[in-house]
Amino acid sequence: MSKPLIEISNLTVSTTDDNRTLVNDVSFSIAPGEAVGVVGESGSGKTLTALSLLGLLPRGVHATSGSITYGGKDLLTADRETLRSIRGNEIAMIYQDPMTALNPVMKLGAQLIEVIQSHGGDTSNAMERVLTAFSEVGIPDPKRAYESYPHEFSGGMRQRVMIAMALILSPQLLIADEPTTALDVTIQQQILALVMQERRKRNMSMLWITHDLGVVANLVDRVIVMYAGRIVEVGSVKEVFTNPQHPYTAGLLASLPKASDKNRTRLLSIPGIPPKPWTVGESCAFSPRCSKADQQCRSSLPVLATNTHTDAACFHLMGDNS
Amino acid sequence: MTLSITDVTKRYKIRVTRAQVNALNGVTIDLPAKKTLGIVGESGCGKSTLARMIVGLEQPSSGTVTWNGEPIFDKARNMLSSKHSNIQLVFQDPYSSLNPRQKIGDSIAEVLTVHHLVEKDAVQARIAELLTEVGISPELAHRYPHQLSGGQRQRVSIARALASQPDLLVLDEPVSALDVSVRAEVMNLLIDLRERLGLTYIFISHDLSMIRHISDQIAVMYLGKIVESGPWDSVLENPQHPYTKALIAAMPDHTEVGNNAYEAPLKGEVPDPASMPTGCAFHLRCPIAVPSCSTNAQTLREIEPNHQIACQEVK
Structure with missing residues (x-):
């Protein structure tokens, strides 16, 4: 495998006042051009992991150990200037709600120009670049969009604007935190198709965070499954979905209705x-819910280990179920 | 007992612009008792307006909604004086439908006492019975909503809805706000309750996989109209309307892995209901539209037993 674009090693994130661990010893890397999905339920630590990559952890939460290596620098210890030059230029992020990323009282064109300016980009042809960016993401009338405010657009169109904003400086890595969760399914499909097309065109890496297994199934190359702040399983999307080895992953997949199941079992x-996450201690966090759990699971922590299908942190792998 | 919705329309006036919004446009549904109707559609299709109308929170602008032949809206106006309400609504987000400062037992007790459903000394026993019914230990009656998990809170909302022994439950996106691993247990609970108590459900969702799992009949809505309806298997396995086909194609499917192909089945967005397209409301996004679709309003017609579509282009 080629040299990773970004490498996260032993990342631990805790609350500042009472030192509660929210993300625990998370390690993974993303290769150039690779798309990685992070799947987990609320509180699994998936969003905090993503925010750590940009130095954007909310107040009251900080990375207590680990490193995030990007372009020879450790982003966890980098100064504000370094982080600022990396954000937008190298790593960009899109969010679930575009209104958190867009300024409601500023015209869309001006907002994208501001992105170019504040990241030291070439501003001589900025307007042209913004109009091109708008048309690339499928906004029907780029000139009109340039002069519009966010509220004049539908949710799907705002999401396109946010994607244009994230892509305008041609980042190496796009982080997406559930950007389609609030959208209608046919609009979600349009946005997924758009992201896919732009990713291929630019050979951009992607980290896609979601709770929706169906969305990442056809979007990413590799999937990371998080549970209670830790990675419990990682593997190629095909293996994780067809041969899940961690009982949690297997359980999640089994809990979804299948379109092929005629009997609706x-x-x-x-x-x-x-x-x-902070209440788990030295045990498997999933053991209280797991039908395979035994004394070992309750008294020691399984580590992520490679098996024939995936990497899973479990003493009792599911084995071959196909 | 049947739910009959006959040619119902609902118009709202927007105060500032005086524009008229047709939230529902000639909706007709007949649902026999103990069956589940799944209503699927995207935002603005009118599914929540319809839900509110079925429980009597909205009055139809024209047309009728009846349960057992009795108009629902009139009935709702007298709801406080009637002993029970036969129809109850369960909302998407149990966190906003339960009072955060009220213990869950008390919020159920409130329903029982306001409607004089049981004698005073039987209230606690009935609360315990209702909580047990939905799989919650009666010992949790002294907890506040924030002390419960999302799945437990939704169970409490269901218990609260069951307090008046309804015949019909309108479930408006009941599992959409829940974490993936708890959706299955709430779905299983709903199916068990339906069997055990002989309930009739209107199950509203944007999630076709949940609709598919629970429904006997399915109605697909687009901009205030039903565009396709019928038995669940004919609608989903033999969809005829181009919008139904697009919805099915747009459903993220975890069983189809790694083909890395996302194709947007539909161009454009749902039009603003305040400036409804003429003719068939779907024609602007429709892959098979012909010029006459922009002028011909479409009505439902039967294409196989009980399976109806509103599209002139499907032969």
Whole structure:
């Protein structure tokens, strides 16, 4: 495998006041041009992991250990100037709600110009670049969009504007935090098609965060499954979805209705709820909900290890189920 | 017992622009008791307006909605004086439908006492019974909503809806706000309750996979109209309307892995209901539209037993 574009090693994120661990010892890397999906439920640490990559962790939460290596620098210890030059230029992010990224009282054209200016880009042909960026993301009338405010656009169109804004400086890595969750399914499909097309055209790496297994199934090359702040399984999208080895991944997949199931068999549910990451200690966080759990699972922490299909952190792999 | 919705329209006036929005446009549904109707559609299709109308929170601008032959809206106006309400609504987000400062037992007790459903000394026993019914230990009756998980809160909302022993439950996106691993158990609970209590469901969702899992009949809505309806398997396995086909194609499917092909099945967006397209409301996005679609309004017609579509181009 080629040299990774970005490498996250042993990242741990905790709350500042009471030192509660929210993301625990997370390591993974993204190769140039590779798309990686992070799947997890609320509280699994997927969003905090993504925000760490940009030095954008919210107040009250900080990375307590680990490193994020990008272009020879550690982003966790980099100064503000370095981070600022990397954000937008090298790593860009799109969010679930475009209104968190767009200024409601500023015309869209001006907002994109501002992005170019503030990241030291060439501003001589800035307007042209913005209009091209708008048409690339499928905004029907770029000139009109340039003079419009965010509220004049629908949710899907705002999402396109945010994507144009994220791509305008040609980043190496696009981080997407559930950008299609709030959209209607036919609009979601349009946005996914657009992202796919731009990613191929630019050979851009991508980190796609979602709770929706169906969305990443056809979008990414590799999937990371997070549970209670830790990675529990990683593998190629094909292996994770067809031969999940961690009982949590297998349980999640089994809990979804299948379009091919003519008899509509009862859904398999996972009893209980995910624990708070900081309460887990030296045990498998999934053990209280797991049918395979035994004494070992409750008293020691399984580490991520390579098996024939994926890498999974479990003492009792699912084995071949096909 | 049947739910009959006959040629219902709902118009709203936007105060500032005086524009008229047709939220529902000639909707007709007949649902026999103990069956589940799944209503699927995107934002602005009128599915939530229809839900509110079925529970009597909205009055139709024209047409009728009846349960057992009795108009629902009139009935709702007298709801406080009637002993029970036969129809109840369960919302998407249990966090906003439960009072955060009220213990869950008390929020159920409120329903029981306001409607005088049980004698005072039987209230606690009935609360325990209702919580058990939805799989929650009665010991949790003293908890506040924030002390429960999302799945438990949704179970409490269901228990609260069941307090008046309804015949019909309108479920408006009941699992959409829940984490993936708890959706299955709430779906299983709904199916169990339906069997055990003989309930009739209107199950509203944008998620076709959940609709497919629970429905006997399915109605696909677009901009205030039903464009296709019928038994669940004919609608989903033999879809005829181009919008239904597009919705099915747009459903993210976790069983089809790694083909890395996302094709947008539909161009454009749902038009603003305040400036509704003429003719068939779908013609602007429709892959098979012909010029006459922009002038001919479409009505439902039967293409196989009980399976109806509103499209002139499908032969």
